[in-house]
Amino acid sequence: MNQVKQTKRTTIYDLAELAGTSASAVSAVLNGNWKKRRISAQLAEKIMRIAGEQGYALNMQASLLRREKSHIIGMIVPKYDNRYFGSIVETFEDMARARGLFPIITCTRRDPELEVEAARTMLSYQVECLIATGATDPDRITEMCAAAGVRSLNLDLPGALAPSVISDNFAGARELTRRILKNSEQRLGRMEPLLFIGGRGSDHNTAERIRGFRAAHADLGVSVHEENILACGYAPEKAEKALDERALGGNALPKGMFVNSTISLEGVMRWIRRSGHLDDRSLVLGCFDWDPFVTLLGNGIEMVRQDVPGMLNKVFELIESGANKPVLIQVPPLIPQTQEA
Amino acid sequence: MNQVKQTKRTTIYDLAELAGTSASAVSAVLNGNWKKRRISAQLAEKIMRIAGEQGYALNMQASLLRREKSHIIGMIVPKYDNRYFGSIVETFEDMARARGLFPIITCTRRDPELEVEAARTMLSYQVECLIATGATDPDRITEMCAAAGVRSLNLDLPGALAPSVISDNFAGARELTRRILKNSEQRLGRMEPLLFIGGRGSDHNTAERIRGFRAAHADLGVSVHEENILACGYAPEKAEKALDERALGGNALPKGMFVNSTISLEGVMRWIRRSGHLDDRSLVLGCFDWDPFVTLLGNGIEMVRQDVPGMLNKVFELIESGANKPVLIQVPPLIPQTQEA
DNA sequence: CAAGCTTGCTCAATCGATGAAGCATGAATT
DNA sequence: AATTCATGCTTCATCGATTGAGCAAGCTTG
Numbered sequence: 006m007n008q009v010k011q012t013k014r015t016t017i018y019d020l021a022e023l024a025g026t027s028a029s030a031v032s033a034v035l036n037g038n039w040k041k042r043r044i045s046a047q048l049a050e051k052i053m054r055i056a057g058e059q060g061y062a063l064n065m066q067a068s069l070l071r072r073e074k075s076h077i078i079g080m081i082v083p084k085y086d087n088r089y090f091g092s093i094v095e096t097f098e099d100m101a102r103a104r105g106l107f108p109i110i111t112c113t114r115r116d117p118e119l120e121v122e123a124a125r126t127m128l129s130y131q132v133e134c135l136i137a138t139g140a141t142d143p144d145r146i147t148e149m150c151a152a153a154g155v156r157s158l159n160l161d162l163p164g165a166l167a168p169s170v171i172s173d174n175f176a177g178a179r180e181l182t183r184r185i186l187k188n189s190e191q192r193l194g195r196m197e198p199l200l201f202i203g204g205r206g207s208d209h210n211t212a213e214r215i216r217g218f219r220a221a222h223a224d225l226g227v228s229v230h231e232e233n234i235l236a237c238g239y240a241p242e243k244a245e246k247a248l249d250e251r252a253l254g255g256n257a258l259p260k261g262m263f264v265n266s267t268i269s270l271e272g273v274m275r276w277i278r279r280s281g282h283l284d285d286r287s288l289v290l291g292c293f294d295w296d297p298f299v300t301l302l303g304n305g306i307e308m309v310r311q312d313v314p315g316m317l318n319k320v321f322e323l324i325e326s327g328a329n330k331p332v333l334i335q336v337p338p339l340i341p342q343t344q345e346a
Numbered sequence: 347m348n349q350v351k352q353t354k355r356t357t358i359y360d361l362a363e364l365a366g367t368s369a370s371a372v373s374a375v376l377n378g379n380w381k382k383r384r385i386s387a388q389l390a391e392k393i394m395r396i397a398g399e400q401g402y403a404l405n406m407q408a409s410l411l412r413r414e415k416s417h418i419i420g421m422i423v424p425k426y427d428n429r430y431f432g433s434i435v436e437t438f439e440d441m442a443r444a445r446g447l448f449p450i451i452t453c454t455r456r457d458p459e460l461e462v463e464a465a466r467t468m469l470s471y472q473v474e475c476l477i478a479t480g481a482t483d484p485d486r487i488t489e490m491c492a493a494a495g496v497r498s499l500n501l502d503l504p505g506a507l508a509p510s511v512i513s514d515n516f517a518g519a520r521e522l523t524r525r526i527l528k529n530s531e532q533r534l535g536r537m538e539p540l541l542f543i544g545g546r547g548s549d550h551n552t553a554e555r556i557r558g559f560r561a562a563h564a565d566l567g568v569s570v571h572e573e574n575i576l577a578c579g580y581a582p583e584k585a586e587k588a589l590d591e592r593a594l595g596g597n598a599l600p601k602g603m604f605v606n607s608t609i610s611l612e613g614v615m616r617w618i619r620r621s622g623h624l625d626d627r628s629l630v631l632g633c634f635d636w637d638p639f640v641t642l643l644g645n646g647i648e649m650v651r652q653d654v655p656g657m658l659n660k661v662f663e664l665i666e667s668g669a670n671k672p673v674l675i676q677v678p679p680l681i682p683q684t685q686e687a
Numbered sequence: 688c689a690a691g692c693t694t695g696c697t698c699a700a701t702c703g704a705t706g707a708a709g710c711a712t713g714a715a716t717t
Numbered sequence: 718a719a720t721t722c723a724t725g726c727t728t729c730a731t732c733g734a735t736t737g738a739g740c741a742a743g744c745t746t747g
Contacts, residue, residue: 014494016703027727032704042706043725060493065470066410067703070732075407085436091426098453107467109450112439126448129406152401153355241638267639274642297582298608298639301615357733368697373734383736384695408733411702 015061023055024048031056035063069131078106078324079127080136080160081146083115087267088296092313093138093160100317106133115239117141121149128153134324136160143167156329158320163209163333170319173335174210177309178217178293179224180340182263184307185291186225189261192287198222198229199261200251203244203269206236211265214293218263233259244272245279252280261289267296274302295341310339356402364396365389372397376404410472419447419665420468421477421501422487424456428608429637433654434479434501441658447474456580458482462490469494475665477501484508497670499661504550504674511660513652514676515551519558519634520565521681523604525648526632527566530602533628539563539570540602540630541592544585544610547577552606555634559604574600585613586620593621602630608637615643636682651680 017031024031026048033042034052069075078101082090094110101108109130113119120137124146127135134156137146143164150157151166163169182199190196201218204211215234222229232254237247244264252258264270270292277288292299295310315336323334358372365372367389374383375393410416419442423431435451442449450468454460461478465487468476475497478487484505491498492507504510523540531537542559545552556575563570573595578588585605593599605611611633618629633640636651656677664675 017705018703028703029705029728030726033706036705038706043723045725048725060490062466062469062494064411064472064703066407066416066472067732068705069407070405070411070703070734071705072732085426085432086429087432088427091428091432095426095453095455108452111449112436114436125403126406128403131405131407149401153403271638271642274639278642278644296639297612298615298637298643301612301619302639302642303619303644358735359733369733370697370699370735371695373736377735384693386695389695405733408702409735411704411733412735413702 014064015059016064017061020052020055020059020061023059024052026052035061036068075131075133076106077130077132078108078134078136079130079132080108080110080138081113081120081123081127081140082110083113083139085112087294089267089294089311089313090138093317096313096317097136097320100321104321113140115139115141117145121145124149128155134158136320137164137167138162140164143169156324158323160316160320161210164331166331168323168328168330168332168334170316170323170334170336171210172311172316173337174213174293175217175220176335177311177338177340178214178263179221180217181291181293181307181309182218182221183224184340185261185263185289186221186227188305188307189289192289193260196225196227197259197261198227198233199263200233200235200259201263201265202235202237202247202273203239203265204236205238211236214263214265230256232256236265239266239268241268241272241275244269245276248273248276248280260287262291264290264292267292267294267299270294270296270299270306308341310341312336312339355405356400357405358402361393361396361400361402364400365393367393376402377409416472416474417447418471418473419449419475419477420471420473421449421451421479422454422461422464422468422481423451424454424480426453428635430608430635430652430654431479434658437654437658438477438661441662445662454481456480456482458486462486465490469496475499477661478505478508479503481505484510497665499664501657501661502551505672507672509664509669509671509673509675511657511664511675511677512551513657514678515554515634516558516561517676518650518652518679518681519555519604520562521558522632522634522648522650523559523562524565525681526602526604526630527562527568529646529648530630533630534601537566537568538600538602539568539574540604541574541576541600542604542606543576543578543588543614544580544606545577546579552577555604555606571597573597577606580607580609582609582613582616585610586617589614589617589621601628603632605631605633608633608635608640611635611637611640611647649682651682653677653680 017028020031021028030044031052033039033044034049039049080097082094084090098108111123113123120140135150136158137143139161140146143159144166147157147164147166157167159167159169161171163171185199186196201215235247237243264273290304291307293309295308299306299308319334358369361372362369371385372393374380374385375390380390421438423435425431439449452464454464461481476491477499478484480502481487484500485507488498488505488507498508500508500510502512504512526540527537542556576588578584605614631645632648634650636649640647640649660675
């Protein structure tokens with residue numbers, strides 16, 4: 006490292022001077038198409054050696070400005086506070102890199118303003134494609150992208166204007182509900198209607214899961230009352246509060262519950278602990294989403310694990326196929342083997 | 347949206363033509379310093395209207411190429427699979443944006459090659475500063491950044507060449523150990539040496555935590571044998587395997603354990619379940635890291651919660667102060683109130 | 688009324704990398 | 718010997734935004 010403490014970064018012009026050649030030769034060598042440009046192997050080697058010595062790093066801004074494609078792919082994601090989104094982000098980065106794309110990701114905290122702001126910034130960075138994960142207003146983002154000639158896709162929550170890849174929420178919820186009901190029958194000796202808790206009634210996934218929840222009850226000939234459906238939002242406190250209120254209102258609380266996310270499950274578990282049901286082995290729970298610690302909570306809680314690699318494979322398939330029509334692809338979630346406590 | 351389906355994105359030249367003015371006026375108006383450039387309010391308004399109509403989005407690549415500062419700040423992070431890193435990333439994004447910086451984050455899966463690769467890419471994107479979180483080889487990254495004249499900082503794991511912000515692992519571990527020992531005394535009626543499990547003996551944090559672990563034992567007059575220290579790595583399977591092996595080797599397993607991360611705790615809990623200790627209320631656990639579900643596991647598991655906002659505040663203070671010397675800042679972790687099951 | 692100032696803009700160079708077009712040089716072909 | 722061809726480079730315009738310099742028109746001021 007015989008480097009002087011420098012203010013300016015090394016450019017191809019510096020390298021050209023050091024190598025006694027032209028910037029365009031340096032460029033050709035460093036971006037790998039020097040054979041096409043008929044640069045001799047000798048010069049190529051020299052340039053690469055000097056670039057190495059100088060610790061040269063490409064100025065991506067300049068390079069991207071000149072090139073037609075940015076190879077940047079953007080994703081917006083609501084939160085990093087659960088395994089589902091964590092695994093989406095990790096898998097996405099991996100798959101993007103495997104395809105020679107540079108992933109940029111930003112977290113928008115379920116805030117519609119931030120979503121739009123983030124999308125605008127990503128467009129400024131010339132993303133070739135933007136994936137809106139769990140977006141509050143996916144169609145707004147699709148419109149912005151369309152206006153900039155950029156492709157967009159929805160993940161986790163569907164939109165009407167762009168292709169969407171989501172879990173098969175109906176089938177997953179139906180199977181999960183069936184399992185909770187079966188467990189409930191086994192433990193209580195009878196089958197009682199369950200409580201559905203968490204999520205927003207206005208979002209597609211929650212609506213579909215409620216539909217699956219109802220269908221499974223119908224399949225088994227159990228009828229569910231409307232007051233057993235508490236789409237109270239995602240935050241743990243909201244679930245806690247909803248349970249408190251439901252407990253006050255006349256009818257006894259069901260012993261079985263379908264919890265709509267791990268985040269809501271936090272609230273449910275807190276409520277259970279607080280209200281003294283902690284060691285009540287007759288409580289039968291299921292959660293639409295997966296977390297390793299939930300398995301260990303020891304109540305034999307059933308979980309649905311969304312198939313993140315499967316979903317992202319579909320996403321990249323769509324990207325590569327160039328499809329733009331607003332199709333809806335539903336990926337079946339994985340339902341792990343029941344683990345009794 | 348009277349937009350023709352366009353291939354090219356709208357540029358300031360297009361807007362200039364539409365507004366009957368020059369590109370430089372458009373630029374001045376759109377980047378907000380039109381007052382300095384003495385553009386009339388009338389023209390400014392017209393340009394902004396047209397930009398809005400055309401859905402103009404700045405080409406950041408071009409803009410950054412010309413400007414001296416990129417306002418991009420990079421972070422590399424090992425994993426997204428736990429609350430600690432999730433919260434680091436979320437808080438970092440937030441604080442960066444609050445300072446007018448554009449955060450880019452990438453996950454390197456504890457892979458030294460990927461770390462270097464990611465750092466190189468970030469340098470290409472002209473980051474002004476790179477934060478290496480939990481890096482395997484932070485000094486290598488610092489060197490790369492220094493060669494490019496870019497400032498770098500270490501977070502979570504310290505390096506020798508750049509300022510580092512980490513938790514006060516020694517103090518945190520000492521207090522956590524003290525609490526586990528006290529709980530153990532209370533539940534078992536006597537104080538026995540604990541088992542330390544998880545992490546890499548070679549990493550600074552694990553070493554410091556082991557030091558705190560030993561100090562707390564010494565404080566309370568309990569002596570720990572070497573075979574009670576299992577720095578077996580972070581992955582859950584490694585913790586499980588280490589416990590299996592330790593269980594085979596002669597001496598009985600301690601009833602109290604200091605688990606070095608939530609990830610290792612997954613393995614420990616799995617082992618506990620598998621080996622039939624699940625309902626053994628005499629098991630006394632503590633975990634260096636926080637997860638909401640761990641509270642709910644119901645064994646009164648003590649946790650240390652690292653002070654993520656506190657650490658990131660220090661990080662940004664360092665960035666803003668311009669300090670470059672390799673100081674080591676240790677932020678005290680938060681130790682929540684004990685919650686008995 | 689000339690000199691100087693203010694206002695409101697435009698011109699043109701620039702950031703660094705890229706690649707089409709072009710220019711020597713020497714070898715091969717007619 | 719004249720022409721063609723291949724090889725190995727260089728020159729220069731370009732991507733889109735930014736900004737110092739400069740210019741014209743109107744307005745003051747002595």
